[in-house]
Amino acid sequence: MPAAGAPQCLEARISRKHHRRADGATVAVLRDVHLVLNRGEFVCLLGPSGCGKTTTLRILAGLDADFEGRVTRAEGPMGIVFQEPRLLPWRTVEENIRLVLPRADRSRDLHPLLAELGLADHAGLFPHALSLGLARRVALARALAVEPDWLVLDEPFVSLDAAAAARLRAELQRFADRRGAAVLMVTHDVREALTLADRLVLLAGRPAGVVGEMVLETPRAERTASWVEAQSARLARCFDATPPAAEARPGAASGERPPAPV
Amino acid sequence: MARVGVKALSLAALLGCWQLAASAAHSPALPPPAAVFDFMLREAVGGDLLANLAITLARVVAAFLLAMGVGVVVGIAFGRRPGLDRALDPWLVLLLNTPALVITVLCYIWLGLTETAAVVAVALNKMPNVTVLLREGTRALSPELDEMARAYRLAPLDRLRHVMLPQLEPYVAGAARSGLALVWKIVLVVELLGRPDGVGYAISVYFQLFDVRAVLGYALSFMAVMLAVEYLILQPFEAHARRWRPAVS
Numbered sequence: 001m002p003a004a005g006a007p008q009c010l011e012a013r014i015s016r017k018h019h020r021r022a023d024g025a026t027v028a029v030l031r032d033v034h035l036v037l038n039r040g041e042f043v044c045l046l047g048p049s050g051c052g053k054t055t056t057l058r059i060l061a062g063l064d065a066d067f068e069g070r071v072t073r074a075e076g077p078m079g080i081v082f083q084e085p086r087l088l089p090w091r092t093v094e095e096n097i098r099l100v101l102p103r104a105d106r107s108r109d110l111h112p113l114l115a116e117l118g119l120a121d122h123a124g125l126f127p128h129a130l131s132l133g134l135a136r137r138v139a140l141a142r143a144l145a146v147e148p149d150w151l152v153l154d155e156p157f158v159s160l161d162a163a164a165a166a167r168l169r170a171e172l173q174r175f176a177d178r179r180g181a182a183v184l185m186v187t188h189d190v191r192e193a194l195t196l197a198d199r200l201v202l203l204a205g206r207p208a209g210v211v212g213e214m215v216l217e218t219p220r221a222e223r224t225a226s227w228v229e230a231q232s233a234r235l236a237r238c239f240d241a242t243p244p245a246a247e248a249r250p251g252a253a254s255g256e257r258p259p260a261p262v
Numbered sequence: 263m264a265r266v267g268v269k270a271l272s273l274a275a276l277l278g279c280w281q282l283a284a285s286a287a288h289s290p291a292l293p294p295p296a297a298v299f300d301f302m303l304r305e306a307v308g309g310d311l312l313a314n315l316a317i318t319l320a321r322v323v324a325a326f327l328l329a330m331g332v333g334v335v336v337g338i339a340f341g342r343r344p345g346l347d348r349a350l351d352p353w354l355v356l357l358l359n360t361p362a363l364v365i366t367v368l369c370y371i372w373l374g375l376t377e378t379a380a381v382v383a384v385a386l387n388k389m390p391n392v393t394v395l396l397r398e399g400t401r402a403l404s405p406e407l408d409e410m411a412r413a414y415r416l417a418p419l420d421r422l423r424h425v426m427l428p429q430l431e432p433y434v435a436g437a438a439r440s441g442l443a444l445v446w447k448i449v450l451v452v453e454l455l456g457r458p459d460g461v462g463y464a465i466s467v468y469f470q471l472f473d474v475r476a477v478l479g480y481a482l483s484f485m486a487v488m489l490a491v492e493y494l495i496l497q498p499f500e501a502h503a504r505r506w507r508p509a510v511s
Contacts (some may be wrong), residue, residue, distance in 0.1 A: 061411055086410045090428040090506040100414040101425055126506040146414070228455070 009182040010037040010149045012060050014069040015050075017207075029055050033202060035210065037150065039074075042176060042183045044193035047203035053186040054083070054154055060184065061152050068153035072144070074150070079143030079181075081156040085135040089126040094123040097142045110145065117141045117171060133164040140168060144175050150182040155191065169196060173220070190235060192228075194228045196220070199241065200235075209247065293475040301479040310464065311480070315487055318449055318461040321377075322488075323386035326445045330438060332385070333392025338430070341392065341400020358390040366452050375456045380449075387448050392437040399433030431503045439496055446488050 017030035029052045032090075037043055047053050058064040060071060061080055074247040087096045095113070098106050114120045117137050127135055136156060143151055153172075157165040173196060176183050187193050193200050194216065214235065218227065277295050284294035305311035306496035340354075366383040373379035380445040403426060411425045427434075452464025461484045 005381075062412055063413055080410075080413045082406070084406065084409065086406050087423060088407065088428070090426060090431075095424075099416065099420065103417070128506070128508045142414075 005247050009039050011070040012068055017067040031207040032209050037182050037184050039048035040180045042198045044197035046199050048192050049188055057186050076149035077146045079146050079148035079151045081139050081153040082142045083154045089127050091136050092124050097145045102143040112213045133160050153185040190232045191228050194231050207242045290486040291474055297475050301475050314461050314464050317459050322449050324381045325352050325433050328385040329388035332395050337393040337396025338400050339395040354390050362387045370456045373406050379453045383452050388441050388445050395433050395437045399430045403429050420511045434498045
């Protein structure tokens with residue numbers, strides 16, 4: 001757990017974000033989203049499907065500049081994993097990974113990384129020959145290959161079977177711990193978030209805003225299945241039953257933490 | 263192997279029909295295949311056939327490369343910049359619909375009866391076609407992969423080579439194959455109108471002599487050259503570029 005006041009990796013103040021529909025009308029998607037990612041911190045952005053999590057992530061990653069507000073990012077490489085693997089179908093697994101490396105680094109030995117992610121036997125394959133689980137693993141390998149200071153992941157484990165998802169989660173966790181990288185992960189899976197994160201940020205409403213934050217101080221190793229269930233029930237009590245006015249939510253306006261969830 | 267057999271059989275049947283028709287007509291306007299092949303062999307050994315083929319082939323290659331090069335770049339620019347496309351689309355439509363003969367005559371008038379004029383005329387006939395195809399291809403580029411490339415800050419050259427061009431490759435291949443056929447047909451007309459050598463010139467000379475044997479001989483020779491280019495260069499290139507795709511049976 002990073003100390004309070006650790007240098008920030010990312011700070012975003014999105015006052016407003018609109019989508020333009022095909023008929024020309026604008027729809028407000030985000031409103032007053034304030035988000036901080038500290039160095040070495042693992043933050044999960046939680047919220048119902050379609051509430052604007054991906055939009056938030058794209059803004060944070062610098063892929064969408066069409067919003068009102070300000071995002072400051074620390075220098076340093078960013079790794080990103082999209083919802084779909086987004087591999088180049090005409091390049092092999094290994095070429096896909098090499099391509100995102102800085103030029104001077106292109107001929108680096110990728111074997112340790114590939115081996116660690118169980119991809120050593122697949123390096124020469126084209127993406128169409130991979131299962132979705134493998135393709136996602138390649139996308140994760142690509143993000144890790146740039147040795148990022150911060151990682152952005154958009155529901156990277158969705159539609160994987162439980163075992164594959166658990167394995168990838170563990171690999172991500174191991175990398176983040178070893179490298180001290182900050183991770184911002186979008187998910188709608190509360191249990192996944194509770195298993196991995198140092199802090200949860202809850203996004204909800206229309207337009208969506210931050211409706212709550214929850215700091216998880218229990219060390220990851222001590223988060224048993226029953227602990228996860230209990231926390232998840234607690235979260236549901238706090239957030240699902242109340243109306244979507246941000247001020248009504250615990251910890252929303254001030255950013256204070258709810259009672260320590262231990 | 264069976265497929266090759268069918269193709270060979272079909273070709274033999276065509277030759278058979280030709281032979282039958284020639285025997286029935288019994289006229290110099292339709293010589294039998296043997297006479298044509300005999301002419302080709304003699305002209306290849308002792309005549310100008312090979313020299314004329316080489317000259318025309320050089321013009322085809324020059325015009326083809328020029329048309330593809332300019333057409334691809336302009337097509338990508340049009341596909342990427344809707345404003346440019348809107349502004350210059352009428353020019354493109356105009357050029358697309360200018361008859362080959364008019365372009366050729368104007369090129370000869372404005373640039374003189376030169377090699378440059380011939381090549382430019384052929385290229386101008388093909389170029390708008392390439393542009394239209396590549397514009398479509400550029401519009402169909404995947405925004406998801408583009409976003410991935412931006413997120414990982416790929417250098418412009420890497421984006422072009424690894425992200426954009428492979429997506430455009432089917433369009434380039436389509437433009438190349440349809441283009442080659444169009445270019446070599448137009449080259450002959452351009453040669454006929456204003457060049458003192460080449461297959462088109464030779465055909466016009468033999469036309470004036472009413473030597474159908476020679477006309478067919480030249481035509482067949484050049485078709486053979488273009489088929490060789492198609493099978494030995496274009497198709498292997500395409501197969502290489504498609505190697506990543508799942509096999510379709």
